[in-house]
Amino acid sequence: MDVRNCRTCGKLFNYMGSGKPICSACASELEEKFFQVREYVREHKNAGIKEVAEENEVPISQIKQWIREERLAFADNADIGIECEKCGTMIKTGRFCKTCKSNLASDLNGAVTRPISKQPEDERKNSTNTKGQARFLDRI
Numbered sequence: 001m002d003v004r005n006c007r008t009c010g011k012l013f014n015y016m017g018s019g020k021p022i023c024s025a026c027a028s029e030l031e032e033k034f035f036q037v038r039e040y041v042r043e044h045k046n047a048g049i050k051e052v053a054e055e056n057e058v059p060i061s062q063i064k065q066w067i068r069e070e071r072l073a074f075a076d077n078a079d080i081g082i083e084c085e086k087c088g089t090m091i092k093t094g095r096f097c098k099t100c101k102s103n104l105a106s107d108l109n110g111a112v113t114r115p116i117s118k119q120p121e122d123e124r125k126n127s128t129n130t131k132g133q134a135r136f137l138d139r140i
């Protein structure tokens with residue numbers, strides 16, 4: 001059992017190992033604030049992050065966190081947003097812009113589909129250890 005102090009209120013609680021280390025009461029309150037902020041953004045489509053934070057008594061950092069988690073997004077025609085974590089372009093939701101997402105995906109696909117170099121048959125026979133000792137695989 002992992003007992004921790006809540007980051008928000010300081011009370012002890014049983015931390016289950018996933019998510020923020022906050023108690024269930026603070027988590028419920030934070031979730032209510034999220035729905036309040038979401039409704040405010042829907043009603044005030046051109047509101048800035050600072051305005052949303054002030055009107056709903058929520059830290060700007062929390063609003064940015066919801067945007068990065070893609071739980072909250074601003075309208076495409078709004079002139080506000082957050083910066084892409086890789087290139088700094090303004091985006092409306094998520095962590096990366098479309099270009100950086102595409103580049104990251106192609107980099108990952110290239111790494112996965114890269115052909116593995118084959119070890120010559122003679123080297124494979126010599127690398128097997130018949131005495132039951134540990135052996136190491138050749139690196140790619």
